[in-house]
Amino acid sequence: MRKKANKSGVQRLNNAIRPILRQLRPPENLTVSQWADKYRILTSSSAEPGAWRTSRTPYLKEIMDCFTDPHIRRIVMVASSQVGKSEMELNVLGYIMDQDPGTAILVQPTLEDARKFSRLRIGPMIQSTPVLRRKVRAMSEGKTKTILQKSFPGGMLTITGSNSASALASTPARYLIGDERDRWAASAGDEGDPWKLGAARQITFYNAKSIEVSTPTVKGHSNIESAFYEGTQERYMRQCPECGAWHDIVFDNIKFQYETKQVAGKPVYSVTSVGWACPSCGCLSDERTMKHQPAKWVAENPDALASGVRSFWLNAFSSPWASMTWNRIVMEFLMAKNDPMKLQVVYNTILGQLWEDRGDLVTDDTLLARREDYGAELPEGVLVLTCGVDTQDDRLEYEVLGHGRRGETWGIHKGIILGRPDTEEVWERLDGVIEHDYEFENGKTLRVSCTFVDSGGHFTRNVYEQTWKRSTKRVFAIKGSNQDSAPYTKPPTQVAIDPHDPQKRTKCYLYTIGVSAGKAAIMANLKVQKPGRNYCHFPKGEGYDESYFSGLLSEHLTMHAAKGGATKWRWEKLPGHERNEPLDIRNYALAAFETLNPDLDAAERALQGAEAAPTQRPQTAKQRHKKKKHSPFDDW
Template identity: 60%
Template sequence: MREPMRAFSDPKVRKVVIVAASQVGKTEVELNALGYVMDQDPGTVIFVHPTLDDAKKFSRLRIAPMLRDCPRLKRKVHDVRDSKASKTVLQKSFPGGMLMLTGSNAPSALASTPARYIFGDERDRWAKSAGKEGDPWALAEARQTTFYNAKSVEVSTPTIKGASNIETAYAGGTQERWVVECPHCGEWHDIDFDYIRFEPWSETVNGKKVWHIKGGVDWCCPSCGCLSSEQEVRDAPHKWRADNPSAYEEKGIRSFWLNAFASPWVPWERIVIRFLEAKDDPQKLQVVYNTLLGKLWEDRGDLASDDELLARREDYGTRPDGTEVELPDGVLCLTCGVDTQDNRLEYEVVGHGQWGETWGIEKGVIMGRPDTDEVWQRLDGVVEHVYRYRDGGGIRISMTCVDSGGHYTQEVYERCRARQGSRIFAIKGKGGEGIPYTSIPTKVAIRDKRATCWLYTIGVDAGKSSIMSSLKVQEHGPNFAHFPRGKGYDENYFNGLLSERMVLTTGSTGNRWRWEKIPGHERNEPLDCRNYAMAALKILNPDMDALFRARTETKTDNTAHPAPRRRRNGRKTRSVDW
């Protein structure tokens, strides 16, 4: 913790971010920095906690003992006298400055007093909005505008991946990790739980499982694979290593990430036992991940049941001529995902709106071997079809991704090459953590290598996580997934869409999350089709704002002048097709 404290007194640093497991000293850094301000470099301090009750508790249990036991601070710091007793707890004065403690849910304190210093404790537990005035951290930082030498400290244990404020703050800084030099090869690595090795065994005592570790806990070096004991690692040299050092010079932000394996008060065996006791309970496991392993937790709990999603289906409405509306007004772009089987093609057409909102448009099956012309001609009919809004305007599918795995890889390459003009591309799914959802396409040879085809590699695990997250959204709007009644969205579809889940596996190569099928959900084609359709949007990367403006203008025009129905001779109408 010496380096974060040095960073606070560095004139070039404007912000210090600490992401750390519980009880490794991050609160002591805050207290020491606060004492430094009071004694050496005074100014007004706003110290923000998740709630006012947390602020009062922190004042009584942490700040009061520090002021009592440090003679220099005891002589300088005084309570702010007020008729209300709480003021003496939440406000303290010292020569040249004042300390104000408040909660993230108290907008009056965050938006009224100019302050040179901002301290934020347990940032990920803060309220999303201070009353009706917006992000509490943004409100607090706005108080520093007039100070050229302002400083802030943002501290928290990590919480949910993708919803963690401290994760975002850390990414904006130097991104420093506490690393150790391997006693065997001399390479530097942080102590990550994925490389901790142990041999567990359990016994049942009074009906309860009790875990034990046989032979101690070791660390496996990612570079050389050699095992080092806990004591060997503690005795080895350590240092902070920055992954983004330019943030120091360019933005004056230093960020640090630390887990409990660095704590001198927590034996590694205790961490491992806590993990084993919690591994079968997602809620308990999240606590271990956040407070001991210092990791962000991905919410991989159970999704809604098949029946719940089936009951969530909607009616998209009817057009003036009595036909069903194919496209709700929020749809701005269409993509299609195609899964290849030995005797059929399964596809799903997905509509996309602003901010990740999606609509299922059509789920279908084209029976026949994928090496026959008839099957692909029927797929052409799906891709070239103009899907209609209520007002008569229409759009076609912008991009289609076709799975090239299975027994018909070369046939898929040939058919996709012939349909590149319709933006039908072959894709190959690749599982595993850390694989990006989409990447730059490569050219692959077809049969005798006289021709080539573009092939996209899709990180299917990343796509599945995104899909499952969207299914948990309960309110219409950003990231919500809509499904229509009929059009292929039946019990079998939702059974396949929810056919897989993430499970944690512990093995000789480390601890890994992987997708596995849920018993009773044997067919996963609907999940694959949705995954490929979402990947197509990612590859296409359309300008949704521009599409929204174009759709709004078209809708207004069609309202003023209703579009005529398509004539039997196939002549063009004034419907907008793109």
């Protein structure tokens, strides 16, 4: 009897101390992704219930595993929806509870968001993952079992809103996780910046970790954007199957075709093809091919590792789920493209891009509505014609632009010549544009006086050769300079048509234009509301449609930080504007007029029949210093 009683007592003692001894086990040597692969179970409400597989979202592995890197103190993730960023946060929380416990604060935009995230995401994760269910349930009995607080051996998780000063300012915490940072309150009550309040709670912890996660919002007003640029600035890049170059797959390089039909007076779209064009070689690859290509994170600012900050930017083009195919992404864009509010949602939550406020610029619809009926090819007031040409791999895009006094301009014709720029047919068709007799209502005509052709891209040698052949027609090659201080126009240089020719005997003129100065002048002129000085006229038809004005208004001047604390201004594409060729060709046509520097008085007399039309060839450097230039943008 005594032996049986002793055995019973030992059993009771073992049962009493077993849970305590279990908690004294050292943590396993696991990274967050390894822990998730071993223990995490997704609930039946998940898109893919069952055991977690990091291989399903390989881009999350690097992000999760740097949490266990002792050299990293802060992780920033900018991401679209449907890429698993919330699951990444949940895996980190699970790892904390099970392997490396400590006090943690999870901050949502509002307290209501905090309750919802706890009830719908954290609670189900704990219940479906046995190692968490045993620990958290054992410690969450009685009064401590609340929605906004989860206790576990060695630590506690507080879930709160960015607008709650009490939780952020009072609890020391080793871990700080901020979800949807761009939706946070500007101030936690009267206490100030919520993130700084939370970060202040970590000061006493030598091994503190913080994570910031959000979809981006408006450029220049995005907290997550600022945080991203403080880190390594890593992009998820894939290797081109044709040339081997590594690139981030972004919407600007997605090429698609679609059809539109009207149903009940509303447009209905169907996407017929989608592919990615490699920026290096121009080759087109489909979604299936690219998603099976090698991929890796590439840092633009690796020096940030020294400060312990890694930052990542991810969009939905890498999403593995059927609900976010490239075809579906394009459909979402098409359905939202005519509504700026809807389009911003697409850019932020799907394309993973910042939305840029257009500010006080005119809109596409405003310019579309002010188109005029000229009554003839050339309206009264036009004195000189120039042409700007942009060179693409499969076409030339051009605009013939009319110029009058005091900087007033008239769009005459915008067109596309399909074909590779290394074929003679394309250039012969351009000859038809610049040699055409454009007619006024009274029967008098003008021809294009000067044409500037962009030599950038993959056909530089062809542009040099073709413009050299047409130099007597005043057709010249140009290249753009993006430097802030670059003058709009300057004297040309001579360059060898064939750089491999040892003699380099055949040379053409090459003009360099300051594209920033030209774009600034264009945007300023577009704001002019009344015909006259610097006003821009546009005709009905002649290629001046919705896509033209979208391209003309495709860029916006933004300020960026430069080395040494200085600032740098740069022209960048606006969301929702895929093509910028209309802006470029107008820039080239204006630069051609600036360089041509015609005598407008003589041009007007010629049109009245007094003398031959005076168009002069652009001056060389030797000629130019003898005569002071005058700009079409001066206040005459």
